[in-house]
Amino acid sequence: MAKLIINANEIITLKGSDKRPRTKEGMSELAILANGCVLIDQDQIAAVGTLEELQQDYSHLLEQAEVIDAAGKVVMPGLVDCHTHLVHGGTRENEFNMRLNGASYMEIMNAGGGIHSTAKSTRNAGFEELYDKAYRHLNEFLKYGVTTVEAKSGYGLDWEHEKKQLEVAKKLQDTHAVDVISTFMGAHAVPREFKGREDEFVDIIIHEMLPKVAEEKLAEFNDVFCEKGVFTPEQSRKILEAGKQYGLTPKIHADEIEPYEGSELAAEIGAISAEHLLVASDEGIRRMAEAGTIGVLLPGTAFFLRAPFARGRLMIDCGVPIAISTDFNPGSSPTISLPFIMNLACMNMGLTLEEVLTASTINAAYAINRGHLIGSLETGKKADILILNVANYKQLQYHYGMNHTHMVLKNGEIVVKDAVLQ
Numbered sequence: 001m002a003k004l005i006i007n008a009n010e011i012i013t014l015k016g017s018d019k020r021p022r023t024k025e026g027m028s029e030l031a032i033l034a035n036g037c038v039l040i041d042q043d044q045i046a047a048v049g050t051l052e053e054l055q056q057d058y059s060h061l062l063e064q065a066e067v068i069d070a071a072g073k074v075v076m077p078g079l080v081d082c083h084t085h086l087v088h089g090g091t092r093e094n095e096f097n098m099r100l101n102g103a104s105y106m107e108i109m110n111a112g113g114g115i116h117s118t119a120k121s122t123r124n125a126g127f128e129e130l131y132d133k134a135y136r137h138l139n140e141f142l143k144y145g146v147t148t149v150e151a152k153s154g155y156g157l158d159w160e161h162e163k164k165q166l167e168v169a170k171k172l173q174d175t176h177a178v179d180v181i182s183t184f185m186g187a188h189a190v191p192r193e194f195k196g197r198e199d200e201f202v203d204i205i206i207h208e209m210l211p212k213v214a215e216e217k218l219a220e221f222n223d224v225f226c227e228k229g230v231f232t233p234e235q236s237r238k239i240l241e242a243g244k245q246y247g248l249t250p251k252i253h254a255d256e257i258e259p260y261e262g263s264e265l266a267a268e269i270g271a272i273s274a275e276h277l278l279v280a281s282d283e284g285i286r287r288m289a290e291a292g293t294i295g296v297l298l299p300g301t302a303f304f305l306r307a308p309f310a311r312g313r314l315m316i317d318c319g320v321p322i323a324i325s326t327d328f329n330p331g332s333s334p335t336i337s338l339p340f341i342m343n344l345a346c347m348n349m350g351l352t353l354e355e356v357l358t359a360s361t362i363n364a365a366y367a368i369n370r371g372h373l374i375g376s377l378e379t380g381k382k383a384d385i386l387i388l389n390v391a392n393y394k395q396l397q398y399h400y401g402m403n404h405t406h407m408v409l410k411n412g413e414i415v416v417k418d419a420v421l422q
């Protein structure tokens with residue numbers, strides 16, 4: 001059955017003419033329609049326009065459409081969270097307390113905690129336990145208006161458990177309303193049992209894991225934690241180039257804790273995105289802009305690790321297309337609230353209210369190769385739509401730290417109404 005959203009104060013369409021992530025001033029163009037309508041036909045957007053316009057061309061659909069009154073509200077595309085570590089076992093609140101008492105993220109990891117601690121919990125958890133936990137997390141994402149989530153593996157660190165994580169993500173994609181896009185991240189840490197034999201583990205990723213990921217079609221992207229003490233730029237390059245041979249698109253956790261030329265590497269090898277970038281160099285930023293590499297900024301991580309924020313303002317001014325994301329994971333960013341993350345980007349990275357909306361919708365969609373399907377309200381795109389209890393888009397960040405979701409439609413179906421899953 002068709003649906004018709006009417007009377008919205010503002011429809012943030014994010015309609016754009018070229019089929020690329022938005023840069024510079026383009027990140028501020030929200031293409032807002034006042035008092036317009038969105039017409040939905042099954043799982044797709046049939047049209048966006050005034051009621052008069054729609055009556056001319058779509059009277060057959062309008063006659064039988066279920067009407068959704070959005071009076072006093074804002075309508076926008078469903079949010080896209082393009083960087084998460086969704087599937088994992090356990091929690092790490094004790095490490096949070098250790099960091100509050102002065103320990104650093106890398107100290108904890110080098111002592112066998114951090115990623116190693118979650119790897120242990122994830123290896124010990126059964127498939128159903130991981131699935132149920134991640135399913136509940138997806139329910140929470142949906143309540144915040146997030147309709148697509150990227151999910152990385154990387155807490156298995158051997159084939160048996162990496163495969164388990166990827167298969168959980170696959171089952172979630174088949175069963176949960178939220179779309180789950182899978183990334184293989186076997187190179188998230190060198191497992192403890194390979195200490196001193198790091199290159200051996202790199203070879204296992206390249207020669208044993210990547211071929212199986214591709215053969216079993218378990219992921220679209222291949223990600224590496226390129227960081228001092230984790231994977232070197234040379235090891236990262238090898239893993240990402242090998243992934244390309246198997247059709248996996250490269251992504252990089254780059255320049256997060258120490259500058260390590262990860263952003264330069266991302267640009268050089270044609271990665272779709274470089275993520276984190278807290279300490280990316282001027283040269284790295286310049287090269288990313290030149291190559292069109294999307295900068296996925298994760299302000300929740302800087303906030304929670306009390307680290308310097310990435311230079312988002314400078315990156316946008318230099319022409320880097322910017323997306324933002326929660327980085328939801330049990331160590332450095334255990335939050336699901338993308339709207340809160342958007343606020344952090346405004347307050348600490350110098351993004352404007354318009355830029356954060358672009359960064360968490362259409363640019364985030366491009367960062368997971370979905371810019372043609374989601375991230376804006378345009379004819380032919382998926383009917384993934386968020387209706388907010390605010391009078392205009394500026395109030396979304398002005399009334400910060402709150403959940404303003406009124407309704408979420410996923411593939412044209414109402415899945416959240418008044419903060420309750422339907």
Ligand SMILES: N=CN[C@@H](CCC(=O)O)C(=O)O
Nearest residue numbers: 114115225327329330331332
């Ligand atoms: N920095 C590397 N990986 C994750 C954190 C993983 C963890 O601490 O469990 C991140 O993106 O922040």
Ligand SMILES: [Zn+2]
Nearest residue numbers: 083085253327
């Ligand atoms: Zn991450």
